[in-house]
Amino acid sequence: MSIEVISAFVGLILTLMVFSYLIGDNPLFRIAVYLFIGVASGYAATVVWHYVLVPKLFQPLTSSNTDQLLLSIVPLVLSISLLTKLSPRISWIGNFAMAVLVGVGAAAAVGGALIGTLMPQFQASIDAFDVRSAGSGLQVASKLLEGVVMLGGTVFTLASFHFSAGRSADGAPKRNPIIEGVAWIGRLFISITFGVLFAGVYMAALTAMIERLSFGINFIRQLIGV
Numbered sequence: 001m002s003i004e005v006i007s008a009f010v011g012l013i014l015t016l017m018v019f020s021y022l023i024g025d026n027p028l029f030r031i032a033v034y035l036f037i038g039v040a041s042g043y044a045a046t047v048v049w050h051y052v053l054v055p056k057l058f059q060p061l062t063s064s065n066t067d068q069l070l071l072s073i074v075p076l077v078l079s080i081s082l083l084t085k086l087s088p089r090i091s092w093i094g095n096f097a098m099a100v101l102v103g104v105g106a107a108a109a110v111g112g113a114l115i116g117t118l119m120p121q122f123q124a125s126i127d128a129f130d131v132r133s134a135g136s137g138l139q140v141a142s143k144l145l146e147g148v149v150m151l152g153g154t155v156f157t158l159a160s161f162h163f164s165a166g167r168s169a170d171g172a173p174k175r176n177p178i179i180e181g182v183a184w185i186g187r188l189f190i191s192i193t194f195g196v197l198f199a200g201v202y203m204a205a206l207t208a209m210i211e212r213l214s215f216g217i218n219f220i221r222q223l224i225g226v
Contacts, residue, residue, distance in 0.1 A: 008219050015212045125151045153189045160186030 017032040057079070060072035078097040084090045085098070128147030160183040 008215075012216050012219050015216055019212075121154060125154055152185075156182055156186035157189050158186070159183055160190065 014032050014035070017028040020026055021029040057072060057075060060068050061076070063069055063072075078100065081094045081097045082101075084093040125147070128150045129144065159179065162179055162183065
């Protein structure tokens with residue numbers, strides 16, 4: 001029996017184990033999940049070792065360049081201090097490294113959101129009103145309508161996250177009616193976006209399921225010689 005046949009048979013068994021969740025949570029499904037998590041964790045650890053720790057940490061430590069050696073000692077010390085989080089008594093030693101990790105991660109997330117999301121969205125809203133590439137009057141109107149919808153969707157969506165409110169006569173919080181109306185339209189855009197995203201996820205999952213079913217049927221046909 002070749003390696004390809006064994007791999008296909010294992011894939012079929014794991015697929016059936018995952019599909020067994022259709023009849024409820026059971027040990028077969030949990031075994032498949034544990035295998036998936038274990039393999040994914042092992043793969044992630046291997047990638048981190050070969051592409052992060054070895055080239056970025058251990059190889060510079062063996063370098064004859066003094067500057068590079070000193071720079072590599074800093075992440076080594078911070079990494080070792082993070083291991084102290086395993087013990088509650090000395091976990092305070094890793095607070096500085098944890099603060100650096102969280103701070104850099106937050107800065108990268110904010111910078112990525114600003115450069116990768118907000119600025120491109122802002123630029124796309126501006127470019128949507130560029131009618132120089134449009135030809136006839138109908139195309140110009142269509143381009144302007146598209147720009148108005150995109151700009152309005154962006155503004156209304158951002159306005160829906162405006163949570164400040166005043167006080168009514170009885171002391172209850174009350175938002176400005178105009179802001180409330182704009183926020184309602186923004187929530188409508190958000191709902192449409194979530195609906196499209198859910199449909200995309202559902203279609204991706206459905207495609208994966210069809211591929212797995214097709215794989216199982218074709219493999220069984222090959223085994224029985226049909």
